[in-house]
Amino acid sequence: MISVKGYAAQSATTVLTPFSFQRRELGPRDILIEIDYCGICHSDIHQVRNEWGGSIYPMVPGHEIVGVVTKVGSEVAQFKVTDKAGVGCFVDSCRTCFSCQQNEEQYCEGHLVTSYNNVEKDGKTPTYGGYSSSIVVDENYCLKISSKMSLAEIAPLLCAGVTTYSPLRHWKLEKGQRLGVVGLGGLGHMAVKFGVAMGAEVTVLSHSPNKENDAKNLGAHHFVATNKTDFSKLLSNHFDLILNTVSASHDLNTYLQTIKKDGTMVILGVPPESTQLAAFPLILKRRRLAGSLIGGIKETQEMLDYCAEKNIGSDIEVIPAKEINTAYERAVIGDVRYRFVVDCKTF
Secondary structure, three states, X not given: OEEEEEEEEOOOOOOOEEEEEEEOOOXXXXXXXXXXXXXXXXXXXXXXXXXXXXXXXXXXXXXXXXXXXXXXXXXXXXXXXXXXXXXXXXXEXXXXXXXXXXXXXXXXXXXXXXXXXXXXXXXXXEEOOOOEOEEEEEHHHOEEOOOOOOHHHHHHHHOHHHHHHHHHHHOOOOOOOEEEEEOOOHHHHHHHHHHHHOOOEEEEEEOXXXXXXXXXXXXXXXXXXXXXXXXXHHOOOOEEEEEEOOOOOOOHHHHHOOEEEEEEEEEOOOOOOOOOOOOHHXXXXXXXXXXXXXXXXXXXXXXXXXXXXXXXOOOEEEEEXXXXXXXXXXXXXXXXXXXXXXXXXXX
């Protein structure tokens, strides 16, 4: 077994504290990654605090993992020692269902093994995430990282990046189309960067007027403060596509009215409460309301390669491990531009 240091939550009501545990020895197709950085996703906070239910303790969060390969199994073909590698939101899947066969493992109909707060396919071994010093993962569930970019800036791409890239590709955002981005946080700022890179006319819709300069600096063409204007009338039938990244409760119906005929709003954020949906905003213009979840390994690699080509990284604040709990509190109130990244060399 491999000894590892990390930070863990022991219950839904305790802060994260230092935690030592064991990783498995490498199998033939496994690689050992010494973790340099791990992003803090808001879903980490939800699961640590059991806000979605089903949390397993002790919990070592973290699914935006980047580092250096330090050891490889005897049959590994895609990685070698000293390569940079990443691990996202899952570390295994059933591999045989329709979704897995379509390179969309994130929708696995069998057993999707998430990077933490889950168990391996044996049904009993817990998975521990990237708030740790190293991780062992099957090479087929790891990503190749370009040496062109900062590892710290790449880390959030493993979740926030692919979560926004995937729907833009799936709904075929085209140059010149109008993209709305609801919310300017960890997901929203990546949606803006991708939308601009793909040639769309990007508008940020935010309830925080003080984010206007940030939105423009990220490349957004327009900014609308949703708490200061009747934006549904101002932008009636305006957008081809909206990515809704907000995790707080809000009225989806007003945003639907800003979409063109046959346009789509994709839900990426997970509000704590259900929202009542009216029929008319959908019916009158044949609009669509859809959802999207991260991306498969193939698409995530495509996204990373695209980011390397376009020099797209996340806007981050790097913190030592001892500041994780403070970062959680700051993230909850939106006091980060735009993603915390833990320096895992400080464990």
